[in-house]
Amino acid sequence: MARVTNVTSTEKASPMRETIAGRYAAPVDLSKFAWLSIAAAVVTIVLKSGAAWLTGSVGLLSDALESVVNLVAAIFALVALKVSIKPPDSNHPFGHSKAEYFSAAFEGIMIFVAAVVIIYSAVERILNPRMPEQLGFGLLISVVASLINGGVGFLLIRAGKQRRSATLSADGRHLMTDVVTSVAVIIGVGLVALTNLQVLDPIVAILAGINILWTGWRLIRSSSEGLMDIALPPEDEAKIEGVLDRFRADGEIDFHAVRTRESGNRRFMEMHVLVPDEWSVKRAHDLAEDVIDELVKVEPDLRVSAHLEPKSDPRSYEDIDI
Ligand SMILES: [Zn+2]
Ligand SMILES: [Zn+2]
Structure with missing residues (x-):
């Protein structure tokens, strides 16, 4: 019944529509940024799995799987952005703008899980020390992938800030964690080469993991605040x-x-x-x-x-x- 009443009242109010449209600007379609993120994920998947195929490196293969997670997240972001700009309808009379919080929370949870895996394997390496892998082809590939992710991540975070888009900010921060991971690997390998202290490599990885954990936590917190109708700043x-x-x-x-x-x-x-x-x-x-x-x-x-x-x-x- 309520739904029927709603539809008819919208119809009756149709002459007012113009006034409403005149006062409130329509939300901006930000999906092109999600497409950019999808493109970055596809390029890095091809790059990493190609390199894994050439070298037979298991490390590169698991790296490629990490980019598959980026692809899934970017597709989720695309769907959320498309849903969020849908105009109000009879069963969502306030519009669909909260859809963005779902993808942002999803990204937060995935980042959180990735950080736990990083910290877990670093602790494991402290308990069972071994030399870090050499600076080789694999690292070069992940540095190139990180540059791509870092560039796209920067654009997404900037657009997310300008447009107050929880989805874009979250996807951008997700891509940035990839950069943090690669930088940690390089610093870890470099420190071990300089000092010969193997333990420094997992310690740097743990620090990176804590940083990523914090990013994930902040995303989960801010999207749940949005879902809980937090007041404006x-x-x-x-x-x-x-x-x-x-x-x-x-x-x-x-x-x-x-x-x-x-x-x-x-x-x-x-x-x-x-x-x-x-x-x-x-x-x-x-x-x-x-x-x-x-x-x-x-x-x-x-x-x-x-x-x-x-x-x-x-x-x-x-x-x-x-
Ligand atoms: Zn009025
Ligand atoms: Zn009153």
Whole structure:
């Protein structure tokens, strides 16, 4: 029933559609970055498995499998980005922007698992010491692969920051862990060559593993915060309060029950607007629309819903809590 009501109300409201589209910009399609990540994964898989085939190295083969994980993650990111920009529909009336958190959490978990494997095998090497593999063809291949992953990872992290895309940030950080691993291998081999202390190689690997573990943990934490409707960061809340305070300044109107939440590429806000009892609906609504316009000016991704209330009615204050 609720679904049917929803559809008809959207249809009835269709003349308002233009106003809504005019205020809120449509989310940007970022899937080209996921395609870039898919391309990087395919190139590194071909590179590593080709080298494994040429040399018969088991190490390179397991390296190639690591790139298969990158490919799976990049495909997951592509799906999440495509779903996240789908317009609202009758059973997801707030849109689909939270889809990004699923792929970000997935990346976080995979990074976490990879870090545990790195640390486990490093501890094993401390217990059963052996010389690190020589700087050879295999290392050269993984350095080239890391340069590719590092470059793409950098682009993804930058775009993720600019567009506030949890998916792109997570995939970028995932690719960067590949760089951390390769750098650790080179430093480890170099230190052993310089000092002849075999234990330095696994110690460097453990440090890299802890760094990667931390990256994975941060991704899991930030995506679960998004899924838990975390409030906007304090600096954004301050901007919002600044706008509301400007409207409060003449003492005539007030706001309460102001709530914000992150939702991927969208941000939602609700508030009650308290106006003098004698104001007409038209006057109060004009004011509310002005407030929302100012809010969207300082926070372009914000979607605001406002509830008008007469200031001196006690019932206006009974609904502050959720
Ligand atoms: Zn309105
Ligand atoms: Zn209220």
